[in-house]
Amino acid sequence: MRWSTEDIPSFVKERQYVDTVLLPLLPVEFGDGIRQSAAMTEFITVMTAELEKQFRGRILLAPSYTYLAADEESRPSSEELNKWIESMKKEKLKHIILLTADSSWKKAEHDLDAFLIWMPLVPLENLEASYKKQVISEQIKQLLPVIMDIWKKEGNS
Amino acid sequence: MSDEQNHNVSRRQFLTYTLTGVGGFMAAGIILPMARFAIDPVLQAESEGDMKAVTDVSELTDTPQRFDFSYEQEDAWNTSEVTETAFIYQSGEEIVALSNTCTHLGCKVSWGSSSDHPNQFYCPCHGGRYEKDGTNIEGTPPTEPLHKYQVEVREGTVYVGKAEPQV
Numbered sequence: 001m002r003w004s005t006e007d008i009p010s011f012v013k014e015r016q017y018v019d020t021v022l023l024p025l026l027p028v029e030f031g032d033g034i035r036q037s038a039a040m041t042e043f044i045t046v047m048t049a050e051l052e053k054q055f056r057g058r059i060l061l062a063p064s065y066t067y068l069a070a071d072e073e074s075r076p077s078s079e080e081l082n083k084w085i086e087s088m089k090k091e092k093l094k095h096i097i098l099l100t101a102d103s104s105w106k107k108a109e110h111d112l113d114a115f116l117i118w119m120p121l122v123p124l125e126n127l128e129a130s131y132k133k134q135v136i137s138e139q140i141k142q143l144l145p146v147i148m149d150i151w152k153k154e155g156n157s
Numbered sequence: 158m159s160d161e162q163n164h165n166v167s168r169r170q171f172l173t174y175t176l177t178g179v180g181g182f183m184a185a186g187i188i189l190p191m192a193r194f195a196i197d198p199v200l201q202a203e204s205e206g207d208m209k210a211v212t213d214v215s216e217l218t219d220t221p222q223r224f225d226f227s228y229e230q231e232d233a234w235n236t237s238e239v240t241e242t243a244f245i246y247q248s249g250e251e252i253v254a255l256s257n258t259c260t261h262l263g264c265k266v267s268w269g270s271s272s273d274h275p276n277q278f279y280c281p282c283h284g285g286r287y288e289k290d291g292t293n294i295e296g297t298p299p300t301e302p303l304h305k306y307q308v309e310v311r312e313g314t315v316y317v318g319k320a321e322p323q324v
C-alpha cells in the first residue's frame with residue numbers, strides 16, 4: 001500500500017494483514033555526486049513502486065529515508081534510521097525491508113534491526129522505454145523470491 | 158437632444174462592443190476544440206470498446222499463461238503507461254482471461270506457484286488460492302473470485318477489455 005490518502009485508510013483497516021514495511025534509502029548529494037544521487041533515487045523509486053504493486057496487500061511503502069551521502073571513509077549513521085525502524089516495530093510492523101543502491105549501508109548492515117537489500121545501481125537514463133521495462137522486470141523477478149523468503153524465515157503474522 | 162445622445166454610439170461604447178464581439182469569437186474558438194477533446198474519447202471508447210490486443214489465439218493452451226499488456230492512463234497530473242497482467246487459457250470453445258489481482262487485498266497472484274497446489278492460482282501475501290476458473294477457495298482469505306476480462310477474438314488476435322467481478 002502506498003503512503004497516500006487513498007491507501008492509508010485500508011492500511012489502517014487491514015492492519016492484521018499488512019505486516020511489512022518497504023523503506024527506500026536514498027543518499028542525497030549536492031556536489032559532484034549529484035548525478036549519482038539522482039540516478040539512485042530514480043532507480044530505487046521505480047523498484048519500490050513496482051514491488052508495492054506486486055505485494056500491495058501485505059507491504060506498506062513508506063516515504064523514503066533520505067540522508068546526506070557519506071564520504072568514502074565514513075558510513076551513514078544507523079542511529080537515526082534505527083529510530084524509524086523502532087517506531088515501525090512498535091506498531092507491529094514486523095518485517096522491515098530496506099532497499100537501497102548505496103553500498104555504504106553494507107558496512108552498517110549489522111547495526112540495523114531490519115533486512116537490508118542492496119542493489120547495484122542500474123542507470124536508467126539512457127535506456128529506451130521498452131528496454132527499461134525489461135530491465136526493471138528482470139530485477140523485480142529476482143527480488144520477489146527474496147521478499148517471500150524473508151516472510152518465510154521471519155515467520156508469518 | 159437627449160434622444161440623440163442615446164442613439165449615438167460613442168467611441169468608447171463602439172470599442173467595447175467590437176471587442177466583446179471579437180472576444181466572443183475567440184472564446185468560441187477555444188471552447189469548441191475543448192468540447193471536441195472532451196467528447197472524442199467517450200465516442201472512441203464506445204466504438205472500440207477499449208479492447209487491447211494481447212496475444213495470438215495460437216499461443217493459447219488449456220493452461221493459464223501470463224500475458225502483459227499496456228495502455229495509457231490519465232490522472233489529474235500526468236499520463237502514465239499502465240501495465241496489466243492477465244492469465245489466459247482456452248477452455249473448450251471459450252477463451253478465459255483472468256486478472257492477476259488478488260481479490261483479498263490486491264497482491265499479484267500466479268498460476269501454480271505453490272508446489273502444494275500446482276493447479277491453482279496462488280497469492281504469496283496471505284496464501285489466498287483460486288481454482289483454475291478463478292473461484293476463490295474457501296478457508297483462504299479472498300472472499301470473491303478473480304476478476305474476469307471481457308475477451309474478443311478478431312482475426313486470430315485476442316483482445317481483452319475491462320476486468321469485471323465474476324459475482
Ligand code: FES
Pocket residue numbers: 017057058259260261262263264280281282283284285298299
Ligand atoms: S492479498 Fe492475496 S491473500 Fe491477501
